[in-house]
Amino acid sequence: MSYVIDRRLNGKNKSTVNRQRFLRRYREHIKKAVEEAVSHRSITDMEHGEQISIPGRDIDEPVLHHGRGGKQTTVHPGNKEFSTGDRIPRPQGGGGGQGSGKASNSGEGMDEFVFQITQEEFLDFMFEDLELPNLVKRHLTGTDTFKTVRAGISSEGNPSRINIVRTLRSAHARRIALSGSSRAKLKVAQTELERLKREEPDNFGDIQAIEEEISKLHARINRVPFLDTFDLKYNLLVKHPNPSSKAVMFCLMDVSGSMTQATKDIAKRFFILLYLFLKRNYDKIEVVFIRHHTSAREVDEEEFFYSRETGGTIVSSALKLMQEVMAERYPVNEWNIYAAQASDGDNWNDDSPVCRDILINQIMPFVQYFTYVEITPREHQALWYEYQQVSEAFADTFAQQQLVTAGDIYPVFRELFQRRLTA
Numbered sequence: 200m201s202y203v204i205d206r207r208l209n210g211k212n213k214s215t216v217n218r219q220r221f222l223r224r225y226r227e228h229i230k231k232a233v234e235e236a237v238s239h240r241s242i243t244d245m246e247h248g249e250q251i252s253i254p255g256r257d258i259d260e261p262v263l264h265h266g267r268g269g270k271q272t273t274v275h276p277g278n279k280e281f282s283t284g285d286r287i288p289r290p291q292g293g294g295g296g297q298g299s300g301k302a303s304n305s306g307e308g309m310d311e312f313v314f315q316i317t318q319e320e321f322l323d324f325m326f327e328d329l330e331l332p333n334l335v336k337r338h339l340t341g342t343d344t345f346k347t348v349r350a351g352i353s354s355e356g357n358p359s360r361i362n363i364v365r366t367l368r369s370a371h372a373r374r375i376a377l378s379g380s381s382r383a384k385l386k387v388a389q390t391e392l393e394r395l396k397r398e399e400p401d402n403f404g405d406i407q408a409i410e411e412e413i414s415k416l417h418a419r420i421n422r423v424p425f426l427d428t429f430d431l432k433y434n435l436l437v438k439h440p441n442p443s444s445k446a447v448m449f450c451l452m453d454v455s456g457s458m459t460q461a462t463k464d465i466a467k468r469f470f471i472l473l474y475l476f477l478k479r480n481y482d483k484i485e486v487v488f489i490r491h492h493t494s495a496r497e498v499d500e501e502e503f504f505y506s507r508e509t510g511g512t513i514v515s516s517a518l519k520l521m522q523e524v525m526a527e528r529y530p531v532n533e534w535n536i537y538a539a540q541a542s543d544g545d546n547w548n549d550d551s552p553v554c555r556d557i558l559i560n561q562i563m564p565f566v567q568y569f570t571y572v573e574i575t576p577r578e579h580q581a582l583w584y585e586y587q588q589v590s591e592a593f594a595d596t597f598a599q600q601q602l603v604t605a606g607d608i609y610p611v612f613r614e615l616f617q618r619r620l621t622a
Contacts, residue, residue: 347436356433365432373430378420385416446535446567447485448477449521452503453542455492455512462574466541467504469572469608473539474500476616487524491517497524514546514582515553522561531565538566544573546582555585563593570615571599 222229281287352365392409395402450470454463477484488503489495492510495517521538529536546554563569571586573579583599590597600611 346439348439350435350437353433353435354431356435360434360436362432362434366426366430369432370426370430373427374423374425377423381416381419385413385420388413388416445483445485445533446481446537447487447529448473449487449489449524449536449538450474450503451489451491451495451517451521451538451540453492453512453514453517453540454490454506454509455545456509457512457545458509458543458574462543465574465602465605465608466572468605469541469574469602469612470539471504472608472612476612487521489517489520491520495520512546513550514542515550515557518554518557518562522557525562525565536566538562538569539572540570541572541574542582543575544577544580544582546580548581551581551585554582555588558586558589558597559592563589563597567596569593569597571597572602572611572615573599574602576603 352362388409392406392413395406395409399405450473452466452470458466474486477486486500488498488500490498490503490506490508491514492508493513493516494510497520498506517540525531525536558569573583579601586597586599590599598615600615602608602611
């Protein structure tokens with residue numbers, strides 16, 4: 200058995216294999232630290248990794264040692280402070296770790312183990328166990344898929360793919376071709392021998408000569424091999440690329456006057472996280488950005504995140520534009536269609552039932568998954584309750600969540616896009 204040892208060094212001259220083993224071993228600690236980091240740092244700040252700390256007690260290795268043996272009798276004096284099973288607190292000050300306070304000449308401890316993870320490692324832990332739900336038309340893998348199909352017969356190939364019928368047919372044809380003249384002469388010689396035995400039975404010289412010729416012809420025919428490498432025929436298999444599934448994500452953001460700057464910032468951070476997740480995990484996906492106030496408009500990425508345009512609020516304008524783009528550019532029989540909508544919930548009251556009807560009749564029957572995020576600390580308004588009716592009608596493909604602060608973005612995002620267990 201061969202053992203391959205990877206001794207490639209990373210930038211800090213530490214074994215890559217050992218680092219990967221360390222990350223696997225303390226995956227739960229690192230994942231928890233990443234989730235906490237997302238809540239306290241800007242999601243747009245992805246140029247660097249994250250500093251992760253693990254308590255020293257969690258990285259201690261078990262130690263086996265011999266006891267003193269025999270029977271030991273120990274007498275402990277009583278005390279007024281502690282009972283059996285109590286934990287004795289560490290002395291104040293002077294200890295290790297992250298303690299603070301005045302200096303002391305007593306106490307000891309151990310600092311937490313701190314190390315840096317790269318940007319790639321940070322994003323891997325950040326988006327672990329997340330996926331686009333209900334991707335049923337075909338999974339997006341980022342690489343083309345191939346299907347192996349028969350493509351005729353080849354003279355070269357794998358022995359396991361040999362075509363026995365074609366091989367024997369080729370061998371038979373070769374033997375006929377190579378021994379054709381000998382067989383013709385043999386037939387003539389056999390006919391002449393029969394004539395001589397019938398008409399001139401005393402002509403022993405000619406009979407013996409013909410019998411010798413027949414014997415030579417038989418030997419010549421038998422020298423033709425039954426099977427030759429030239430005869431081998433193999434089934435030819437080729438890989439044909441399968442059409443990759445295609446997916447599109449519609450990002451609908453409310454930029455009306457009721458959206459404060461803080462609310463817009465939370466919405467932008469949510470969509471930045473969604474956009475980063477899509478681009479990192481799915482190569483073959485398109486993103487359509489739609490901003491709306493009283494009217495909706497399809498924009499590019501730069502304008503979607505940084506434009507300062509504002510106005511009144513008619514949410515149905517965004518849904519109508521989404522339905523038009525779907526019908527024009529994304530046939531439902533070819534595309535996996537997703538949508539994410541962010542708003543503060545304020546809408547012209549007469550427009551909320553219109554949004555519900557558009558979703559139920561024109562959008563939800565054709566999409567894989569639709570998420571609505573309402574960014575408000577207040578009570579829900581008419582749009583939320585209209586969307587609840589949509590959720591009741593499409594429980595598996597429609598989800599709505601509320602965001603109050605920026606710290607809620609990542610937990611809500613994981614809740615919306617958590618990997619579902621398939622039966």
